[in-house]
Amino acid sequence: MTSQATRPIRLGFEHLSKSYPSSRRAGGNAAGHLVLKDIHLDVFEGEFLVIVGPSGCGKSTLLDLAAGLSLPTDGRIVLDGRAVTKPGPERSVVFQNYALFPWKTVFDNIAFALSAAGVPRRAQLERVRRVLALVGLEDAADRYPHQLSGGMKQRVAIARSLSLEPEVLLMDEPFGALDAQTREGLQAELRRLWRRHNMTIIFITHDIDEALSLGQRVAIMGRAPGRIVDVVQLPFQPDAAVDEIRTHPEYGELRRYIRAVLSQPDAVTRAVA
Template sequence: MSTPVKLSLSGVRKEFRVRGERESFTALEDVTVDVRDGEFLVLVGPSGSGKSTLLDLLGGLERPSGGQLLLDGAPITGPGLDRGIVFQQYALLPWRTARGNIEFGLEAKGVKRRERRRLADDYLDLVGLGGFGDRYPHELSGGMKQRVAIARSLAFDPEVLLMDEPFAALDAQTRESLQDELLRIWEATRKTILFITHGIDEAVYLGQRVAVLTSRPGRVKAVVDIDLDRHTAADIRSSEPFRELRHHIWSLLHDEVERAQTLEQAALAATDRRSSHG
């Protein structure tokens, strides 16, 4: 029996009005992809491909100009507790402890105080921060803050976890450690995860499938199945299958980066011409 679709994007377009310009700016065009229930899907694309715009649409922070976004078959019309979001910046409340930050979403759900504390401690344990519940954000490292942010998003039991380059600001060693931690958490919870990154290695390491976006306006150029045995004792990042997948995705992206640079140069040339005639 096929796995049901949890998140469905169909023909999604997003345009923005540019102040002082007659024409609108198109960030996304005809984005179509399904995310299966319990799947870990990674979106990777060049700078300016609309990755973060897409996450804003999925989070209900923006409305699409066309197409539709469905969660469990129902249109996404605004923010909701059925989606947890983890941003690149930790967005923790500095006046709350780690436990207090995790309890924040539970308060919005109306969970009673004793149950909030139990759940917060459970999720602190899940992300490897048992015993750190009374620490304030300024007393935690970058990696620990991001663990708290993940725990906070998971604690109110969302249908989907949306992650916007959550490890980009971390050093390489911490980033790899948290990638392992996130895979462990995903295997334990089987949450549906949509993870956005510009890192090819990160995409291949984490995703069951990787959706490659084109340069602006962003479209889904290809969806690549990632068939890797992540439980092998060897360093999977050094394996031949990993290198082959990485090269395949790099090739798909390389063409888009070159196209984006060509379009950017043409736009700059056009601006210069207008300036000289003005």
Template sequence: MNAKISFRNVSQTFPLKKSTFTALDEVSLDIGDEEFVTVVGPSGCGKSTLLNLAAGLATPTSGEVLVDGRTVTGPGPDRGVIFQQYALFPWLTVRGNVEFGLKLASVPAAERRLRAERAIGLVGLTDFADALPKTLSGGMKQRCAIARAYAVDPQVLLMDEPFGALDALTRVQLQDQLLETWSRDRRTVLFITHDVDEAVYLARRVVVMAARPGRIHSVVDVDLPYPRTEDIRLSPEFARIRNAVWTSVYHQTPAAPAA
């Protein structure tokens, strides 16, 4: 497997008043080109820290994070980041929000429009391109955020619990929408979630983290075909994998600190 993202012996510590908190401890992981990987684990296991390091929003205390074999030194257009909060500009339309990053990158107006329209179409918002965020549902706002990330043509999508604030039905609909978009326009995806079912449904591999300090507890292969469907979600094989991940998350022996 050619690694698109590599974490090499990555540790991340944060100073406290009288001590140091270790968010990640010697984490090593390779994510392949066009691979969809989800990360799940108990609270405080370092899931979001891992994503922030890949995004270049933080620098590891030790170790190295690489994308395409190059050390990550900061944010870049090769990596699109999508958070749980939509962070849309309320005074801009869907199209305006999606074009915003392209405008910052000095992309010519005609090309901006074409790329924005394509991204909006990928997430199924063509009929709402001229709508303001206040008129959109929560799910539509998140689709707009995904379109904005796609418009800058990133090679990697980094998603930090993007559906966590949505109701159950909208969440399932957006999972299917995301997989449909990914199948048409393949990217490498690192997707953080606290939902075991979501982790299994989306991924080729599920990375289970252990907390305090944050380490990789296990990696579970999801040998289910794409496209994923409701039948797959209800299948015995899905239940088997889901139960394996659930057990790994909620019945793990806490990781011991490195000597």
């Protein structure tokens, strides 16, 4: 824990609140419907942080704020010391439903993001090739999304985000729509990519096992309003395989604890350090 404190902060959520203007019919008060309440969380450089929470707790809203897709009602998000006010190529988002453009080939989907980020045409070819190789899809460059399986689509989406060489990778339940086997394969692949490229990743999920096998730290969110209930430091080695993590002596206890916090955020006392 002490080494954590000295690591530089890449992205900071500073006392963040978000409320939507409420319609009177919905029974909201004058202040609006509060979605996120006083989120305060630092994400360190090169860290893999997983945010786990029940559906409807505002975790996707939190990611949208980090991406700059919407603005907080209160507080701010700071990236490398500067406040985030709009989207930028230094923060790239991977969505649950891939968000690939069906009218573009795999190659063009990635090149499109590079163009949007202002990467010159000449440099694009090489970069697209490189990231496709990274996710093992060199041969799929000329295919259209509808010709790919779900797992391949998500790998293309990840490649597209990686091609931008972002400082922070924001992942919004990226494996939620995949079957269990494909999901495990991609989890392992993502961990490998993270180790190799020293990326900062904020990963959102509602799956406790996914949270435990991917992250270094797990932030647990509560619902109504969305808030951080606890942040757990995981004891697993960064290069541990998923199977090693699952059989780790503390795994069961951590799993039980997170599950208890998720179901009753206010009644549980911390059992693990």
